[in-house]
Amino acid sequence: xxxxxxxxxxxxxxxxxxxxxxxxxGELKLNAAKFGCGLGQCGAxxxxxxxxxxxxCVTPVALLAGKQITTLEGLGTPERPAPIxxxxxxxxxxxxGYCIPGIMMRAHALLEKNPHASAADIRAFLEPHLCRCGTxxxxxxxxxxxxxxMMSANAGGSG
Amino acid sequence: xxxxSVISRRAVLAGSGALILSFSSAGRLLAQNDAPSQAAPxxxxxxxxxxxxxxxxxxxxxxxxxxxxxxxxxxxKAELGQGIKTALMQIAAEQLDVAFDRIKLITADTALTxxxxxxxxxxxxxxxxxxxxxxxxxxxxxxxxxxxxxxxxPPAQMKxxxxxxxxxxxxxxxxxxxxxxxxxxxxxxxISPLKDPGRFKVxxxxxxxxxxxxxxxxxxxxxxxxxxxxxxxxxxxxxxxYGAQLVGVxxxxxxxxxxxxxxxxxxxxxxxxxxxEFEAIEAMRALAAAARWNExxxxxxxxxxxxxxxxxxxxxxxxxxxxxxxxHGTKALSASYSxxxxxxxxxxxxxxxxxxxxxxxxxxxHTQGVYPDRAAIAEMMGMPSxxxxxxxxxxxxxxxxxxxxxxxxxAALLARAMPGRxxxxxxxxxxxxxxxxxxxxxxxxxxxALDDGxxxxxxxxxxxSNTHSTRPGPAGSLLxxxxxxxxxxxxxxxxxxxxxxxxxxxxxxxxxxxxxxVVYHFLPTMPVRVSALRALGGxxxxxxxxxxxxxxxxxxxxxxxxxxxxxxxxxxAREVITTAAERFGWANKPRAAPGSGRGFxxxxxxxxxxxxxxxxxxxxxxxxxxxxxxxxxxxxxSGQVVNSDGIANQIEGAILQSLSWTLYESVTFxxxxxxxxxxxxxxxxxxxxxxxxxxxxVIDRPGMPFLGSGEAGQGPAAAAxxxxxxxxxxxxxxxxxxxAASIKAAIGx
Numbered sequence: 018x019x020x021x022x023x024x025x026x027x028x029x030x031x032x033x034x035x036x037x038x039x040x041x042x043g044e045l046k047l048n049a050a051k052f053g054c055g056l057g058q059c060g061a062x063x064x065x066x067x068x069x070x071x072x073x074c075v076t077p078v079a080l081l082a083g084k085q086i087t088t089l090e091g092l093g094t095p096e097r098p099a100p101i102x103x104x105x106x107x108x109x110x111x112x113x114g115y116c117i118p119g120i121m122m123r124a125h126a127l128l129e130k131n132p133h134a135s136a137a138d139i140r141a142f143l144e145p146h147l148c149r150c151g152t153x154x155x156x157x158x159x160x161x162x163x164x165x166x167m168m169s170a171n172a173g174g175s176g
Numbered sequence: 177x178x179x180x181s182v183i184s185r186r187a188v189l190a191g192s193g194a195l196i197l198s199f200s201s202a203g204r205l206l207a208q209n210d211a212p213s214q215a216a217p218x219x220x221x222x223x224x225x226x227x228x229x230x231x232x233x234x235x236x237x238x239x240x241x242x243x244x245x246x247x248x249x250x251x252x253k254a255e256l257g258q259g260i261k262t263a264l265m266q267i268a269a270e271q272l273d274v275a276f277d278r279i280k281l282i283t284a285d286t287a288l289t290x291x292x293x294x295x296x297x298x299x300x301x302x303x304x305x306x307x308x309x310x311x312x313x314x315x316x317x318x319x320x321x322x323x324x325x326x327x328x329x330p331p332a333q334m335k336x337x338x339x340x341x342x343x344x345x346x347x348x349x350x351x352x353x354x355x356x357x358x359x360x361x362x363x364x365x366x367i368s369p370l371k372d373p374g375r376f377k378v379x380x381x382x383x384x385x386x387x388x389x390x391x392x393x394x395x396x397x398x399x400x401x402x403x404x405x406x407x408x409x410x411x412x413x414x415x416x417x418y419g420a421q422l423v424g425v426x427x428x429x430x431x432x433x434x435x436x437x438x439x440x441x442x443x444x445x446x447x448x449x450x451x452x453e454f455e456a457i458e459a460m461r462a463l464a465a466a467a468r469w470n471e472x473x474x475x476x477x478x479x480x481x482x483x484x485x486x487x488x489x490x491x492x493x494x495x496x497x498x499x500x501x502x503x504h505g506t507k508a509l510s511a512s513y514s515x516x517x518x519x520x521x522x523x524x525x526x527x528x529x530x531x532x533x534x535x536x537x538x539x540x541x542h543t544q545g546v547y548p549d550r551a552a553i554a555e556m557m558g559m560p561s562x563x564x565x566x567x568x569x570x571x572x573x574x575x576x577x578x579x580x581x582x583x584x585x586x587a588a589l590l591a592r593a594m595p596g597r598x599x600x601x602x603x604x605x606x607x608x609x610x611x612x613x614x615x616x617x618x619x620x621x622x623x624x625a626l627d628d629g630x631x632x633x634x635x636x637x638x639x640x641s642n643t644h645s646t647r648p649g650p651a652g653s654l655l656x657x658x659x660x661x662x663x664x665x666x667x668x669x670x671x672x673x674x675x676x677x678x679x680x681x682x683x684x685x686x687x688x689x690x691x692x693x694v695v696y697h698f699l700p701t702m703p704v705r706v707s708a709l710r711a712l713g714g715x716x717x718x719x720x721x722x723x724x725x726x727x728x729x730x731x732x733x734x735x736x737x738x739x740x741x742x743x744x745x746x747x748x749a750r751e752v753i754t755t756a757a758e759r760f761g762w763a764n765k766p767r768a769a770p771g772s773g774r775g776f777x778x779x780x781x782x783x784x785x786x787x788x789x790x791x792x793x794x795x796x797x798x799x800x801x802x803x804x805x806x807x808x809x810x811x812x813x814s815g816q817v818v819n820s821d822g823i824a825n826q827i828e829g830a831i832l833q834s835l836s837w838t839l840y841e842s843v844t845f846x847x848x849x850x851x852x853x854x855x856x857x858x859x860x861x862x863x864x865x866x867x868x869x870x871x872x873x874v875i876d877r878p879g880m881p882f883l884g885s886g887e888a889g890q891g892p893a894a895a896a897x898x899x900x901x902x903x904x905x906x907x908x909x910x911x912x913x914x915x916a917a918s919i920k921a922a923i924g925x
Contacts, residue, residue: 031452031454032434032454032455035454036454039452039453039454039457042453043452043453043454046403047394048394048395048396048397048398048401049393049394051398051400051523051524051572052400052524052525052602053523053524053525053572053605054525054605054854054855055457055604055605056605056854056855056856058605058854058855058856059523059605059855061523061524088394089392089393089394090393090394093393094393095389095390095393095395098389098392098393102392102393105392106384106388106389106392109384109385109388109821109825111257111385111388111391111392112257112258112259112573112825112826112829113256113257113391113523113524113570113571113572113573114257114387114388114391114392114397115257115391115398115523115524115571115572115573116523116572117391117392118391118392118394121392140863140864140866141863141864143863144862144863144864146862146863147523147855147860147862148523149521149522149523149572149573149575149833149860150257150573150829150833151828151829151830151831151832151833151835151836151861152825152828152829152832153832153861153863153866154828154832154866154867154870155825155828157863157866
């Protein structure tokens with residue numbers, strides 16, 4: 018079947034019941050989406066489907082024909098990080114870093130949809146995600162930093 | 177290289193005792209830093225080498241410089257997400273006088289790096305940081321001596337700058353051109369020409385962590401991300417309960433499933449190897465359904481763990497017995513505190529990749545100890561250890577001994593079943609939750625008496641606990657090894673001796689108390705698999721002691737912070753406490769808002785490492801019983817600071833993880849099986865419960881020994897939370913977790 022991932026079409030020959038996570042990691046050799054639970058309980062595998070955050074570990078690829086799949090790799094690169102990635106790096110918002118790509122995907126989705134999200138909105142939106150190292154304070158700081166940067170970039174663009 | 181020139185270089189190092197006189201005394205303090213527990217008794221007359229140089233004294237075991245000037249630093253410690261790579265590179269760059277980004281660092285690898293045991297116990301800065309700091313300073317000294325010889329000028333007139341030695345006549349000798357084959361192959365001297373901390377350019381800066389960009393942009397950063405050519409995927413079918421024996425398995429259908437390459441059975445060790453990952457998962461599920469087990473486990477009643485622990489046969493260890501003839505206390509208090517089994521709960525379940533080829537075995541693993549893991553795996557495989565190589569690759573944060581070593585053992589067994597092919601084993605979430613060795617349940621009973629002046633006169637502390645380390649160890653420490661057709665026996669548990677201690681870690685009150693007694697009832701019987709969890713017994717002992725200090729302060733009618741200071745002489749302890757209290761506004765805000773409470777907790781980790789004090793405010797929702805931390809302020813003294821942001825990150829994490837342990841967590845089981853096998857049955861902290869504010873104040877001690885920060889916050893944070901809940905509700909909670917249900921039941925709304 019054909020999947021649209023990070024703006025490119027990819028033909029994959031897999032059992033259609035295969036969760037997207039294993040196709041991303043196994044067939045496309047993408048690293049950012051992580052296996053954390055396989056149960057939709059921790060958020061480490063989060064990617065965007067048509068801009069909405071989903072748990073790729075419990076989403077069979079059979080459901081994804083014609084949909085736009087975005088992974089962290091589709092947001093930015095080490096050389097050209099996306100605003101959300103730049104903000105996390107600047108805030109040193111990681112300890113082990115395993116949960117962070119999934120959190121960045123959901124935060125990115127929120128800020129795209131609601132650039133004025135309040136601190137309470139952000140916390141509520143991140144509720145599906147677990148971080149075991151206790152990096153939460155930095156994660157929240159990084160999201161606020163990204164928000165400020167995205168808003169000033171937008172203000173600059175429109176002005 | 178002639179023997180004479182080697183001798184002259186040894187003379188340079190031996191002579192450094194004289195050179196050091198021109199440096200500040202701070203350098204001597206650093207050089208004398210010494211990890212007490214791991215130090216072998218020093219040979220008579222010769223003082224021990226600093227840090228891990230004791231075990232690995234050759235300078236070129238730590239630092240190599242190539243002819244092209246490339247500088248490689250080696251550490252036996254592993255990056256666990258604590259930022260150790262960046263800190264070690266800062267130390268090397270500073271003492272070598274080179275730019276930070278010229279340093280290449282190789283971490284734990286049995287083929288390349290020194291054996292520094294486990295990356296655990298907040299020891300990495302003390303062991304490896306101290307070794308690298310001293311080795312780098314001595315390497316720099318050798319390079320200066322070599323350049324001085326070539327320039328025909330005294331070493332004292334040479335300067336170093338940006339990886340070169342500069343002569344007074346401006347001649348420049350690059351490190352690469354100075355170094356020859358044997359120049360650095362000398363043993364370290366006892367004393368190093370360390371830089372004066374006042375001249376630091378790299379070692380006291382908040383340099384961003386080198387590992388973070390790759391982790392945040394989808395580069396291959398974790399063992400889970402390895403994909404060597406030809407790699408296949410394996411899954412293990414673990415038994416349904418401890419010790420269950422595989423009676424039979426009809427695997428005919430599984431072998432015919434798509435992608436399945438092999439079903440591997442050795443005794444009760446059962447696994448499947450498939451071409452692709454989801455094929456391995458499907459085959460694992462089918463194999464698990466086809467397996468028949470004989471279950472024999474008998475687990476204790478989780479509702480009465482305290483009674484269970486005290487019923488077990490104990491080996492009693494007298495930790496402290498200090499009796500001073502003073503007036504005995506007149507006001508007596510007693511209390512007992514408990515905690516359940518706690519899971520490490522790594523966000524990434526354990527994983528390893530192994531390849532067996534031409535009689536050699538290579539394993540990529542997120543173990544905390546590549547050398548001990550190699551020894552255990554070699555024994556299990558019946559291979560000489562020099563045919564086994566363990567290479568550390570990062571996993572998700574581990575916080576102690578989780579499934580990492582066991583996954584490495586699984587991968588080793590399965591790689592042997594598929595010679596030539598790299599085999600990747602990924603544990604499931606349920607396997608990680610059910611099979612990792614938990615932090616042991618504990619019970620602590622405290623008795624104390626106050627004298628008429630409101631001071632503690634007597635103190636009596638009893639601790640009941642299993643061991644806090646079942647790390648490899650012999651092959652029987654590895655899970656898979658116990659289930660093979662020819663099984664290895666689990667080794668008998670041993671207590672970890674003080675001063676570091678295991679269940680008794682931090683059990684000696686740091687406070688000035690005339691008469692004090694501490695007894696550790698070490699419990700060898702372990703119905704539930706246990707091992708090292710961040711801070712070991714230090715978490716529970718500090719939770720209990722610091723909760724009890726608040727109870728005693730209340731009995732004495734004293735402010736909790738004042739009460740602690742009244743019993744403390746150590747100036748650094750006092751400064752950490754007063755800093756946290758002042759920054760929190762402890763004295764200014766004697767009462768928290770209605771429904772809220774404030775609490776304080778303090779400890780010096782192991783009574784010999786970092787000092788940490790935590791003050792926090794907790795709000796309690798009286799309807800639901802839910803407690804939420806609103807604000808926390810901490811102060812930490814870890815000795816010489818290398819990267820204050822790295823320390824702050826560790827303490828922030830410790831506070832939030834400890835908050836989660838304290839309010840929510842408990843491994844659950846029935847009479848036979850572990851029942852907390854995922855995140856819904858083992859809930860932890862989520863974003864809605866994260867504090868609004870947190871401040872960490874890092875106190876720098878230029879020139880003082882590194883103390884290590886990774887575990888220092890764990891106990892103080894738990895105590896601060898419990899004390900704040902008591903302050904908010906008027907009820908003392910002594911059994912962890914302090915759940916919403918227990919608060920609701922106690923305050924009776």
